[in-house]
Amino acid sequence: MARLSPLEWPVLRQLRSGDSLGRGPAVTSPTTRAVRPRNATADRVVQSICPYCAVGCGQLVYVKDEKVIDIEGDPNSPISRGRLCPKGSASEQLVNAPGRQKQVLYRAPKAKDWQHLDLDTAIDMIADRFIESRRNGWQELDDQGRKLRRTMGIASLGGATLDNEENYLIKKLFTAAGAIQIENQARI
């Protein structure tokens, strides 16, 4: 261990640094002094909103090498003033969760396991099934001959975790297709 300069005596350190109670810089170890915030090296910081409950806390997303390295509360938000709850604080793991599924999976009828499909194939298959089930469940008129112009063959559930713009496209597409059984968590 290097010899301490007399100037490094605790009392002198306290006087020198103005840390009169000895709880600040006068007692900080070299290790602590060398510590840098994990987000200090981020390439960019992006303003976002917490995805959990409906309070709408502000988040700052720290990105480095096209990876999220940290998500912190946004002190500028008048709603949250920089605070996040355990879920909001853990949301970096939502992005980087070890169990997150990043590939499309398909389970064929009666199959015991998944197989991979590429994205384009999957969308194409879903479009085919959408069109077919829409036709199969089509109801043009009710029993009194009044116009229904709808399909009961397709249903959808979910939306409260999605964006307004996404809900808008979902409702627009399904309604134009005549699908009415569209629901989300607001009913639960």
Place this chain on the structure above:
Amino acid sequence: MANADCIVLQGGNMAEAHPVGFQWVSEAKARGARVIHVDPRFTRTGAIADRHIAIRAGSDVVLLGALINHVLSNDLWFKEYVLAYTNAATLVSEDFRDTEELGGLFSGFDPATGQYDLQSWAYAEAGGDGGVGSPSGQAGEHGSSKSDRAAGDEHGSGGPSLEHAEVLRDETLQDPRTVFQVLKRHYARYTPQMVQELCGISEDDFTYLADSITQNSGRDRTTVFGYATGWTQHTLGAQFIRSAAILQLLLGNVGRPGSGIMALRGHASIQGSTDIPTLFNLLPGYLPMPKVGVHDSFEDYLEGIASKRQKGYWTHADAYTISLLKAWWGEHATADNDWCFDYLPRLSGPHGTYQTTVGMLADEVEGYFVLGQNPAVGSANGRQQRLAMSHLKWLVVRDLSLIESATWWKEGPEIDSGELRTEDIDTEVFFMPAATHVEKAGSFTQTQRLLQWRHKALAPPGEAQSELDFFFKLGQRIRAKLADSTDERDRPLLELTWDYPVDGHGDPDPEAVLAEINGRFVSGPDAGKPLSFYGQMATDGSTAGGCWIYTGVYADGVNQAARRVPGGGPSPSQHEWGWAWPADRRILYNRASADPDGKPWSERKKYIWWDEDQGKWVGDDVPDFPEDRAPGARPDPNIGGPEALAGDDPFIMQADGKGWLYAPKGLVDGPLPTHYEPWESPVANSLYPQQQSPTRVVFAREDNLGAPSAGTRGDEVYPYVFTTYRLTEHHTAGGMSRWLPYLSELQPEMFCEISPALAAERGLENNGWATIISPRAAIEAKVLVTDRVKTLTINGRAVHQVGLPYHWGVGTHAVVSGDAANDLVGVALDPNTQIQESKAGSCDIVAGRRPRGQALLDLVADYQRRAGATVDTDNVPRVTDPEAETVTPRPDGEVSGEDGFSRW
């Protein structure tokens, strides 16, 4: 909330479910506000509160009704506010009969259908004996059609329609037919003694609560209520909230700083997904989905929303609807084809998620999209949900990870019990990986109607994509496949506006979608420019806009939801952060923050006031009122629309401009909140012979049996009350929390909370296992014996409650798994909202783990047999005791229906 003098948190656990929002409760408390928590459990909310008051789950209307009675009987209501701003003085039709007269039913009940005819609830009509009905002489929309549209949910920011706004009033409130007197009679028997009997709340606690709210209301002070699903998830959930609304109107606590009733909602954009609804009964902006037989023509549809002769902004529903249709079908929507109104599919009844589940079980639904939701764990009666999915031809699950709704065919509880065999299941399952909130740009609408834009931080990994991207491409693909179709039914898809600008990867620009939602001028001198206010929407097709209440969010071509001035800027309303609908108003109905003359009620609660010199409303917020309507203005109500609003009509979306203490329309289960016991309850209703809500929606099926209620055979088999709730460390059905190592470590295991008394009664040990059995399922959980859950004395006997968090599910992909509390919950719904009763049910609890395999099914069946629970017992007559219920003769002496029930 920070501006309130008293905060009552009831039907929720804000400190744990909304911890960061709760800082404003703490802030108010630090400044001297009183905080009271009313909840079955003592939680961190109760710990911070000045007092926690334990209540039996499902009995809140008794407590709130008694508070209303207390305020009325002791003359504690806010006289100037109530007289000027509410319908207290309005006269109700002579045909109306209250629950006090009919043993717990209102007039108009039809026991055969279980629905009300709402006609007798109407306001009295000048010079006649009828009531102010619906527009175009539809003579009071019939109960059945109202219910089928889940009507309560349709009137988002406004009330239901009235034929006109010329109502009869008695400003002295002495006429027995005034709303005020009706209210007094209705709640006369909701006394502190009744509260003690049914809620288990002592008279001392009641007095403390009553004094706290009344002493903190009036000109100088305000009280706020905060609630969550502890109020909504009941067979009379909407009425829980209505009773708080009545109380707050009587105390003058609406439209003012630190006042109101705050819905503490649980998903980032659950408000947004109601405003721009992925819901069956609504179009964007709370316009109803058209219904067959009611809305067959465009004219009928518009008349059904609002009469041109009523007051307020709903009279412009034609402009909002036409602008929506122009946004969706562009040039194809013309005046000649009623703006493509017939491209909209028609409803014929409730098509809610539980009706759809039944449709799946009947093999009527072939395909199902599950989008960021986990019904296998999160919906009531999980077994029914999972079995329903096994009937599908195809299922698309879009989520971040392999949630239980994607894996039930492989490792669900029914595979273990032997009810399903993987190799027999024909359902095709597509799992589509989703983007997280940081991997896409877009807006969330939080619980106070505030839209906040998220910027995109980075691209989604692998094949993950946003819902925006997926649905845009799915729509493109479907349209391409149908491009050559000449089939009439494909035209709405082919003529749909679906040409959003895309980036280099073909992904649509979310701001372009926001701009479409906001709306623009289609023709005229400003063609192409964004609209800045919904008042600009026109009926001649010259404007397009996807959601009228969001108009202004893209004013001047600027994304107002992305505003991020630190702290929201200097104004007390913090206007420069995000954008609130409608028209960036932060407190709704804020005209009521000033007295009838337009002056602030007090210096302390000053917010919006009339400036005589400028001739307009000014203050700290955007006035939620016609800007230049003087307080003394008294236009002829018959001119209709916003122009007919008097200077003291703060409730600008209501058909008469007033706050409704009594709801002549809009609710299908009664114009006034009335206490009924839950669908399943070990307690008899001491207030009325009628045990349960007569209009509750039930599904009498083998897979959804109900427990016998108090006083019927077998009621001892499921003797305890269970309720469900959230924990701080988890989110709903766990899809966004059980895959996160941190959160899973913090709350690893399913548990139940019980009182020491129940533990002793059933021999349950802390940290041991318990099996909880309902008529739907049996689940296991670790036992937490705690004083936080109180055993209450109800009607002189001990009632034990079992608390159950509902975040776990059975599967192998999450970091932690466990049995799902929602498997226990039965499907019985509020007829207004079609929301299930998750917050109070009947169960038994025994020591030890649950059996596996067939033995589990045997256990559940054995309980059902002992209780005598069958589809027939579930189909119990809606009216508990016909002798006691129906008081005849009818007032006009007409003979009642053949079955002895009165219909009028």
